[in-house]
Amino acid sequence: MGLPADVIAELALTVAGAATRSATPVSRGRRATLTMLLTADLVNGPYQPLSPEDQMPIVTGSHESTSARCRPERPTQSLHGRRMWLVGILAALCTALLPGVAPHAAVAEPTHPTQVSRLYVTNFDADTVTVLNAGTHAVISTVPVGETPIEVAVDPGRARAYVANRDAHTVTVINTDTNTVLTTIPVGGPPQDVAVDPGRGRAYVTNAADDNVLVINTDTNTVVTTVPVGDVPFGLEVDPGRARAYVANSEGDSVSVINTDTNTVVTTVPVGDRPFDVAVDPGRARAYAINENGDSVSVINTDTNTVVATVPVGDTPTGVAVDPARAHAYVVNSEDDTVTVINTQTNTVVDTLTVGDEPARVAVDSSSARAYVTNYASDTVSVINTATDQVVDTFAAGDGPVGAAILNAAQGGGHCTKPRKSTC
Structure with missing residues (x-):
């Protein structure tokens, strides 16, 4: 039937x-x-x-x-x-x-373009950001941004890069899928650095002229609050796990510690002479503040917010980044064209590497064992193998490269910081 x-x-x-x-x-x-x-x-x-x-x-x-x-x-x-x-x-x-x-x-499996890790470099003198294949160093795109771009940070989850344009008093937001500008955010003063907390959907921007940090909602790309900090803040970095941001106050010889849940300063840590930048190693509970005039690095215990060591480095350090997997910190010394390698377990210098002319910043990609050093005066980027601590390549960049950030193909990311010529 x-x-x-x-x-x-x-x-x-x-x-x-x-x-x-x-x-x-x-x-x-x-x-x-x-x-x-x-x-x-x-x-x-x-x-x-x-x-x-x-x-x-x-x-x-x-x-x-x-x-x-x-x-x-x-x-x-x-x-x-x-x-x-x-x-x-x-x-x-x-x-x-x-x-x-x-x-x-x-049914055939859908094919997607092969994802590669990308290096974003700000060209301070050209008002552009160069996007490069981090493995081959081939230029993927050149993105026009604001005047004197000094820093860049990436948010892999949202496919965004945030560029601090110092003299334009803006932050440019780049779609990293298309490498096109999405929007430009006014920040009221000369931004010196930018760092991202992807989990909280926030970007933090130092405003050196107004002695504060602007907090940007990265979902709406609007400034939601400002946090007063020390005198002439330059570099900063975020520790998402501890809900903290660390801000180097260059004229205050201190580091402000911000609670990123409440956007309030919880303490201020005295460091060396003219702190210029800071990097964080969350796993070891350490922050590394480089002191530009003191030619040293102040090592901060981020659980107690106290300085536990001071490490001498080269002449006029202006950039720092950490490779947590290899327990090394890389400090760029702009006046003697070197990078100091610090063992972060012993807080001792283990090597000094020669790079290009007037190195400005360094960005580390732990997954590929590479550190990328922007050489401002020679318009190049030096590549360090962080497994051997040897310079393995140097390639051309744009005009006056400064900031650098890694967008890792495996959802990693990197962030880095500013040239000596950039001081207000």
Whole structure:
């Protein structure tokens, strides 16, 4: 016995109606015809063309009704046979009605462009950001931004890069999927650095002229509050796990510690002479504040917010980044064209590397064991193998490269900081 006609009609309408959502449109007339045929076939059995006898005109007076003459012959089938036939006709109709849906075995996996880690470099003298393939160093794109871009930070989850334009008093927001500018955010004064807390959806920008840190909502790209800090804040870094931001106050010889849940300063840590930048190693609970005039690094215990060591480095340090996987900190010394390598377990200098002319910043990609040093005066980037602490490559950058950030293909990221010429 067949399925009830009303049930089959509903099934037919569902299958036919789905065709309107397929890749190839189906006309109303075609859907109606297919629905009718499907309903008739499922109720009465497979369609059989009328034999010549059945196609003969009805003779007046015949005892056989017109409906009986026109109805196709219904062959006798077993229950299993009818089920198999039903499956076959539904499969055929799905193939005909839904050409955009292929059988599962025939569906090819979607192909995506190969993702590569990218290096974002701010060109201070060209008002641009160069986007490079971090592995091959090939230029992917050059993005025009504001005047004198000094720093850049990335938010991998939101596919955004935030560029601090010092003399334009703005932050440019770049879509890192398309490497195009999404918007420009006024910040009221000369921004010196920017850092991102992806989990809280916030970017933090130091405003050296107004002695504060602006907090940007990275979902709306609007400034939501400002936090007063010390005198002439320059570099900063975020420790998302501890909900803290560390701000180097260059004229206050201190580091302000901000609670990023409440956006209030919880303490101020005295450090060396003219702190210029700061980097964080969350796993070891350490922050490294470089002292530009003191030629040293103040090591802060971020659990107690106290200085636990001071490490001498090269002449005029202006950038610092940490490779937590290898327990090394890399300090850029702009006046002697070197990078000091510090063992973060012993807080001792283990190596000094020669790089380009007037190095400005350094960004580390732990996953590839690479550190990228921007050389402001030579318009180049030096590449350090952090597994061997050797300079393995130098490639051309834009005009006056300063800030650098890594957007890791595996959802990593990096952030880095400013040149000596950039002081207000």
